[in-house]
Amino acid sequence: xxxxxxxxxxxxxxxxxxxxxxxxxxxxxxxxxxxxxxxxxxxxxxxxxxxxxxxxxxxxxxxxxxxxxxxxxxxxxxxxxxxxxxxxxxxxxxxxxxxxxxxxxxxxxxxxxxxxxxxxxxxxxxxxxxxxxxxxxxxxxxxxxxxxxxxxxxxxxxxxxxxxxxxxxxxxxxxxxxxxxxxxxxxxxxxxxxxxxxxxxxxxxxxxxxxxxxxxxxxxxxxxxxxxxx
Amino acid sequence: xxxxxxxxxxxxxxxxxxxxxxxxxxxxxxxxxxxxxxxxxxxxxxxxxxxxxxxxxxxxxxxxxxxxxxxxxxxxxxxxxxxxxxxxxxxxxxxxxxxxxxxxxxxxxxxxxxxxxxxxxxxxxxxxxxxxxxxxxxxxxxxxxxxxxxxxxxxxxxxxxxxxxxxxxxxxxxxxxxxxxxxxxxxxxxxxxxxxxxxxxxxxxxxxxxxxxxxxxxxxxxxxxxxxxxxxxxxxxxxxxxxxxxxxxxxxxxxxxxxxxxxxxxxxxxxxxxxxxxxxxxxxxxxxxxxxx
Numbered sequence: 001x002x003x004x005x006x007x008x009x010x011x012x013x014x015x016x017x018x019x020x021x022x023x024x025x026x027x028x029x030x031x032x033x034x035x036x037x038x039x040x041x042x043x044x045x046x047x048x049x050x051x052x053x054x055x056x057x058x059x060x061x062x063x064x065x066x067x068x069x070x071x072x073x074x075x076x077x078x079x080x081x082x083x084x085x086x087x088x089x090x091x092x093x094x095x096x097x098x099x100x101x102x103x104x105x106x107x108x109x110x111x112x113x114x115x116x117x118x119x120x121x122x123x124x125x126x127x128x129x130x131x132x133x134x135x136x137x138x139x140x141x142x143x144x145x146x147x148x149x150x151x152x153x154x155x156x157x158x159x160x161x162x163x164x165x166x167x168x169x170x171x172x173x174x175x176x177x178x179x180x181x182x183x184x185x186x187x188x189x190x191x192x193x194x195x196x197x198x199x200x201x202x203x204x205x206x207x208x209x210x211x212x213x214x215x216x217x218x219x220x221x222x223x224x225x226x227x228x229x230x
Numbered sequence: 231x232x233x234x235x236x237x238x239x240x241x242x243x244x245x246x247x248x249x250x251x252x253x254x255x256x257x258x259x260x261x262x263x264x265x266x267x268x269x270x271x272x273x274x275x276x277x278x279x280x281x282x283x284x285x286x287x288x289x290x291x292x293x294x295x296x297x298x299x300x301x302x303x304x305x306x307x308x309x310x311x312x313x314x315x316x317x318x319x320x321x322x323x324x325x326x327x328x329x330x331x332x333x334x335x336x337x338x339x340x341x342x343x344x345x346x347x348x349x350x351x352x353x354x355x356x357x358x359x360x361x362x363x364x365x366x367x368x369x370x371x372x373x374x375x376x377x378x379x380x381x382x383x384x385x386x387x388x389x390x391x392x393x394x395x396x397x398x399x400x401x402x403x404x405x406x407x408x409x410x411x412x413x414x415x416x417x418x419x420x421x422x423x424x425x426x427x428x429x430x431x432x433x434x435x436x437x438x439x440x441x442x443x444x445x446x447x448x449x450x451x452x453x454x455x456x457x458x459x460x461x462x463x464x465x466x467x468x469x470x471x472x473x474x475x476x477x478x479x480x481x482x483x484x485x486x487x488x489x490x491x492x493x494x495x496x497x498x499x500x501x502x503x504x505x506x507x508x509x510x511x512x513x514x515x516x517x518x519x520x521x522x523x
Contacts, residue, residue: 047482054481054483055482078291078381080287081285179284182385183384187383191497193493
């Protein structure tokens with residue numbers, strides 16, 4: 001999830017309606033707009049749906065600081081969130097060398113979107129491909145697919161509401177590949193109530209996890225201490 | 231009846247072996263607490279395994295009093311039956327060994343009453359041992375580690391329960407553990423009727439608990455379907471069921487819920503049936519026994 005949130009501020013600027021413009025100019029415009037968000041702090045609800053995790057919904061604080069610092073904190077309890085596994089943000093990506101490909105048009109929930117693909121020129125980059133689905137009429141990114149060498153393909157769906165004017169989403173749904181989790185029964189001494197259905201081996205390995213973040217409020221560009229990222 | 235019960239409790243708590251259990255529990259709990267205080271992160275890393283590479287693990291928050299108490303109970307509730315057997319196995323056999331059993335049954339109470347009082351005293355001892363365990367494992371852990379949400383590691387999943395949702399689960403778990411350990415006490419009590427000294431019933435009880443626990447934990451389908459559901463040791467672990475929560479359609483844990491209360495209640499009644507069977511058998515045999523010592 002963090003890897004998306006790192007990308008997110010820059011996604012906002014992909015929403016610029018420039019279908020006829022050169023892709024390079026589009027990216028340049030995005031990069032310049034991206035500079036305007038230095039940091040934000042957001043209050044949000046976190047809903048976790050990972051096959052091996054049973055976690056109640058939590059209230060969290062999301063911290064972002066340019067260029068690529070992101071932290072999700074549950075001040076009142078414990079939340080397990082996916083680690084940042086992509087070391088670059090879209091902001092830093094935009095400052096790198098890559099190809100921007102106009103990949104046509106599509107619809108998401110009956111909303112027309114333009115599809116833009118990003119291909120890094122550096123063959124050794126962790127990011128393999130980023131595909132953005134942009135609502136050109138509202139200048140918002142509605143969906144992103146990010147493929148990395150380390151984690152496969154992650155998908156992000158964004159919903160907008162009261163913060164749409166600031167291009168900040170009200171809700172993010174992030175889905176990603178999950179690992180298997182197993183501990184020996186001799187360690188856990190689980191209570192077997194007789195109702196557990198055993199899954200065939202390998203079934204869990206290909207499952208996907210999903211995390212939903214519903215934002216309640218944002219505080220933008222008010223300054224953030226480095227301590228919150230420790 | 232009350233005065234007889236007082237006498238039986240006096241007998242139990244007059245013996246120094248009674249306090250071995252309290253001392254042993256205190257020592258084990260403090261050793262575990264000290265180890266987790268010193269290097270709890272390593273233990274949590276072991277529990278989360280490879281997930282630490284893909285998830286942010288808030289070690290400092292996870293290592294709290296509720297979590298430490300659960301670890302302690304997980305480790306100790308397998309072994310505490312051995313301490314229960316020390317006293318319960320001595321209940322009748324100890325009297326026979328000291329030559330006081332014949333004198334005891336000559337009192338103007340029926341043998342059935344005498345047995346029920348002796349078993350009640352054993353159950354009170356068991357309950358006190360668990361209260362002691364609750365105090366030092368929960369209260370001291372909260373004092374040393376503070377409170378937070380609790381992380382429960384299961385064979386194939388991790389659960390997080392909010393701190394406001396934890397305490398009632400512990401109360402239910404300790405209450406259930408009292409019934410579970412009373413089953414062991416009842417078994418030792420029954421075996422005590424057959425012996426002339428307490429070593430036999432104590433060792434026999436420990437042996438049965440070890441063998442049954444092994445059978446309960448072995449992952450052999452044949453035993454899982456046939457033997458395991460009937461072993462009382464399988465049902466003794468149901469206290470953990472209070473820490474298993476339901477999940478909603480979206481995969482989120484639902485606070486205040488128990489995953490399978492029906493199964494816990496079934497286990498509860500199986501244990502009650504065992505206790506009733508053991509104690510009734512002990513009374514039946516004792517009533518027919520020719521007491522010579």
